[in-house]
Amino acid sequence: TDAEVNTRKKTFTEVQAERLEQAERTVLIKCPSKLNEKKLLQYLSSHGSIKSHFFFENRGIHALIEFSEKDSIASLQDAVGVPSSAEHHVPFKSRLFTFTLKNPVSQAAGETPVHLSPQSPIPEKELIKKLCHADSISSQMYILLNEYQLTEENIKLRFLACSLVRDFARAYFPDSRVKPFGSSVNSFGRLGCDVDMFLDFYDTQKQAAKMKKGPFEMEFQMKRLPSERLATQKILSVIGDCLDNFAPGCVNVQKILNARCPLVKFSHQPTGFQCDLSVSNSIAIRSSELLYIYGCLDPRVRALVFTVRCWARVHGLTNSVPGSWITNFSLTMMVMFFLQKRSPPIIPTLDQLKELADEKDKHIIGGYDCSFVSDLSKIKPTKNTETLDELLGDFFEYFGNFDFRKNSINLRKGKEVNKPESSPLYIWNPFEQDLNISKNVNQPQLEKFIAMARESAWILQKEDKTQQTIDKELWGLAALLVPFGKSNSNKMKNRVKGIGSETIRSLLDSLKLNNANSLQKAVGK
Numbered sequence: 001t002d003a004e005v006n007t008r009k010k011t012f013t014e015v016q017a018e019r020l021e022q023a024e025r026t027v028l029i030k031c032p033s034k035l036n037e038k039k040l041l042q043y044l045s046s047h048g049s050i051k052s053h054f055f056f057e058n059r060g061i062h063a064l065i066e067f068s069e070k071d072s073i074a075s076l077q078d079a080v081g082v083p084s085s086a087e088h089h090v091p092f093k094s095r096l097f098t099f100t101l102k103n104p105v106s107q108a109a110g111e112t113p114v115h116l117s118p119q120s121p122i123p124e125k126e127l128i129k130k131l132c133h134a135d136s137i138s139s140q141m142y143i144l145l146n147e148y149q150l151t152e153e154n155i156k157l158r159f160l161a162c163s164l165v166r167d168f169a170r171a172y173f174p175d176s177r178v179k180p181f182g183s184s185v186n187s188f189g190r191l192g193c194d195v196d197m198f199l200d201f202y203d204t205q206k207q208a209a210k211m212k213k214g215p216f217e218m219e220f221q222m223k224r225l226p227s228e229r230l231a232t233q234k235i236l237s238v239i240g241d242c243l244d245n246f247a248p249g250c251v252n253v254q255k256i257l258n259a260r261c262p263l264v265k266f267s268h269q270p271t272g273f274q275c276d277l278s279v280s281n282s283i284a285i286r287s288s289e290l291l292y293i294y295g296c297l298d299p300r301v302r303a304l305v306f307t308v309r310c311w312a313r314v315h316g317l318t319n320s321v322p323g324s325w326i327t328n329f330s331l332t333m334m335v336m337f338f339l340q341k342r343s344p345p346i347i348p349t350l351d352q353l354k355e356l357a358d359e360k361d362k363h364i365i366g367g368y369d370c371s372f373v374s375d376l377s378k379i380k381p382t383k384n385t386e387t388l389d390e391l392l393g394d395f396f397e398y399f400g401n402f403d404f405r406k407n408s409i410n411l412r413k414g415k416e417v418n419k420p421e422s423s424p425l426y427i428w429n430p431f432e433q434d435l436n437i438s439k440n441v442n443q444p445q446l447e448k449f450i451a452m453a454r455e456s457a458w459i460l461q462k463e464d465k466t467q468q469t470i471d472k473e474l475w476g477l478a479a480l481l482v483p484f485g486k487s488n489s490n491k492m493k494n495r496v497k498g499i500g501s502e503t504i505r506s507l508l509d510s511l512k513l514n515n516a517n518s519l520q521k522a523v524g525k
Helices: 002-007 011-022 039-044 071-079 104-110 126-132 137-149 152-172 202-211 228-246 282-297 299-316 327-338 352-357 388-400 441-464 467-473 486-499 501-524
Strands: 027-032 050-057 061-067 096-098 177-181 195-200 250-255 263-268 272-280 409-410 415-418
Touching: 002 152, 011 027, 011 152, 011 177, 011 282, 027 152, 039 050, 050 152, 061 152, 126 137, 137 299, 137 388, 152 177, 152 228, 152 272, 177 282, 195 228, 228 250, 228 263, 228 272, 282 299, 282 327, 282 352, 299 327, 299 388, 299 441, 327 388, 327 409, 388 441
Parallel strands: 027 096, 195 272
Antiparallel strands: 027 061, 050 061, 177 195, 250 263, 263 272, 409 415
16 A cells, blocks of 8 residues: 555654554544535534545444644534533543534535445455455465455554543543554554554653753652552553543443453444553564564565464464464464575564664663664565465475474574473564463364364365366365365364374364354354
């Protein structure tokens, strides 16, 4: 997209800052059902010039309006009244408005349907149809990427959701910001994914510079608490209550304060997002930036990650509820590792990125060195010219035959390293060196992954494309995105042979369990 080209060479931090600032100048309007776009924009322009806007459907048509100046919002808020209905309202004046027509009859004349920006991906069945018309596996993968990746509009909506939460946090902590992290910003988010956001209180660099001035050591008197964790819990508890009691459109607020990372979960109805709010976690931000950098370096990176994640979802290897399944984050790291190991490598190792870091890139967080280069232009482009067709087949081949019993996956070194402990799947946390990001994965789930990878490698190898196209059958990627049905279960047993028969039973059980689960889900829907 054009927007991506513009933001390409900016650093992650610059892009984030720009989008946060943009969101501060943005409002969200629930539009009248008979909508005349020209009239709406004409009216809004009386409050100041509009920099960009789009419409989307979410129980009625909504417009996201980005003004050029922040003052325009105050001017608009001045003109807006409080709801006239009988019940009582919490008198918080937000940037969410409902517009209805004063006399619908006279205005409906000039109405033409507005263009609606999709905020969720097309259904899998439709995607598979589209894939069958492509001319190579590589173009199939780019089609998938295009259908699933976050759009410019969807990203704006995500930052707006954060900015609206910030309006509440500010009531207590005027300097605080609410920033998205994880899939909303790391370039690997899929349309419809949750918004992970966190509350940030200080700009530490600014602080340090300020404190050098003057003859005194000066500090604020602040309430003391025995631990940072307790402070986090108290702050989230109050802000959670605040969202629950006062914030328009925040529903199903759940405080999960005893988790390893305390958080508040809620649904934000106006934007349609499911949100998770936690308190600043610098390491999570570094992970988001690292993935963002990898995603920017070569278009094949994102195409391969989106494809592998879609494949894993279809075959029940990943799951939206926590458990012993592989997570999307682990899968993404496995793809990165695979790309580091190509010859020549498609992306650099984390140690190489650290070598390129300069003074301003130095980040030591909780004793861990999280430094890596932020300027994309310092990273040499790869000389590797392999097609995605080759890479996809080799990915399945590589992990179908990986020695998981002995080896772990280390992105710092880009090497298979002996496992430091006996988890079935060991992927080093790139920053907190003593943690395994896939500690949750059990043996049956790992073996299911291996079996599916072998099956997929085999399907891709035996395929003769010309034959397939004539039959208009599922070919290439499309053949991998349908469940490997009953007809394949004997082949599956053979694929599993090399794995150790004592766990075949548990593997087949977990397959059955998964089918039962998807059946339940289907019935539940």
